[in-house]
Amino acid sequence: MPNRAARLIVPATLAIFAASPALAAPNVVASIKPIHSLVAAVMDGVGEPGLLVQGAASPHSFSLRPSDAAKLEAANIVFWIGADLETFLPGPLASLAGDAQVVELMDVEGMTILDMREGGLFEPHSHDHGDHDHDHDHDHDHDHDHDHDHDHDHDHDHDHGHDHDDDHGHEAHDHDDHGHDEHGHSHDHEHDHHHDHDHGDAHIWLDTQNARLMVAAIADTLMAADPENAETYNENGQALVARLSELEDEIAESLDGARGRPFFVFHDAYHYFENRFDIEATGTFTVNPEVAPGAARLTEIRERVQAEEAVCLFAEPQFSPAVVETIADGTDARLGVLDPLGADIEDGPELYFTLMRNLAQSLSDCLGQ
Template sequence: MLRSALCVIGAGLAGQVAAEAPIVATDIAPVHSLVARVMVGVGEPDLIIPPVASPHNHAMRPSEARALQSAHVVFWVGEELTPWMVKPLSALSGDAQLVTLLDVDGTVLHDFRDVAEDDHHDHDDDHAKHDDHSEHADHDDHSSHVDHDDHAEDKHDDHADYEEHAEKDHAGHDDHGHDHDGIDPHAWLDPENARVWVQVIAETLAAADPDNAQQYRDNAQAADVELVELQAELIADLNGMQARRFITFHDAYQYFEKRFGLETSGSVSLGDASAPGPARLAAVQNKVTEDQIVCAFAEPQYDTRLVKTAIERTGATIYELDPIGVAINPGADQYTRLLRALVDGYQACAQGS
């Protein structure tokens, strides 16, 4: 597996005299947002995977491949989320630095689960590289967010391409076509991980670009304050959801659920969004009936027919959750808007049931 050597941050770059910001690339929109927040006032990172595409099986366009190849620094979640990126990342130039966020010390990690078959939600083998990082310095000033143009035409094209092959991709998989062991890669949905990551992002960029090191560090500290405040806001907004059970399209939300005390009854698809077979659909239908589920969450990237099948004749209502942020413009504030949008989805469930 490709892994970053974080102990030698800036290797190959620290010796350069940076007249301007390094070229930075990121994999998914939430990671792009965290990096963009740290780079406010200095530059903007490139986004490789459009929000409308699934990171599990995206096919890079030539323009995206070129952006990746020209990068000095690449931040990605890791092979567990985007195994198809391993080959293009291996072709990076020798001076480029790869930072694998799942490998960052302090990242809270959870193993893949299957709640539909195993109703135990607390796994002994879930783990963190360190305890929660709750002690951070207080800061008074908050840097302003950067606005990004809406690449509507590109998004439309990517969405059309994805819709064209998504059903075909899913048809080629069944319940036994994937290895569902190992780390659940959706770690960005725990804001405590975001707090850890922005500090590493800042130090990585400071080493690569000493001229702007203080700006990166100041931005990271301001982002940390914002993330602490965001968590307090989300805890208040989710009050009352802890007693409700629901199902999701695919099991992408356990980091969010565990951080905020939510409890799911299962998912139609497992964590890699592979298509379920008849046996799995039957198991989910049984869970919906047994747990008297009233809310099912679909995702905008995927056809809702599987979710409809799972709740057929149960009286449950379909709402929407989105772990990436399809409808949110990429930019420095995308991450906070993404988590608030998740809360909106859960609140819609609470209010409608």
């Protein structure tokens, strides 16, 4: 059965809409900036989605304003990751957006879902993980035919001299044994999709392959809800999937000089990025980003930073850098910033691409020195 990205094919019947004036787009709301960016790109030329979590706000602690409530009340479609990320949103969705179509992107078929990593110091990758069987050797044979009928055939053999199968030592939910066939992942979408996300890592957008699947789901949803503009959604979706594939290649290559060097991140937000691009964090400063570590914990982390000879310690713009600065004091580690949400990036279709490039650039700049 073709995967979701492969199903974005313009039926011949859609041609009848080309001669008709486009009607108003549905009212669409996206929860966080990276998702808003993908939705905005698919809707380009038709309409603009609304955004809930703006600026440097965290989806873990966000509070709705009256204007946000109004967006939800007017929404025909709401795109979000799920309750594990936007913890503020389940209640408002039920009370304010009861008539809207709510699309939980963590439930998209074929999505790679990784487990949360336990504790503050991660286990090293063992590089023979059956669920992530892609060989990184940069011989990306992207077989996109950009009718979204490429079936995720990319033979991304990024050979960074690592001869591994990308077993990052972290279990990925197998979604009823679908195989992933892009990067060796062979997505078989004929499974029943009944996984439990209670302990899954919700930062799914930081995997470019997940982003392609989300784009397909977004375009499918919009095409079904707004057939008058379906051709535009479809064409935009095709172009976006192609750009995401190119972005994946670009980032993989840009990180060549950063791999294999120990670093710590503020909280465990980057598992998907690490997993996709074969770069691994040594640990985190906080288990819960909303709770500052105590003095004993800070001492323990500093000892680990020194023992691991960490090259870089990364803060986040959504949270105070004081914790990271305190830990860095007295060590040789450099300081950097990683932003998983695009806090300072202008909202819109380009935000996702800038966000991902910024992550790669920050890692490369700090680790590659």
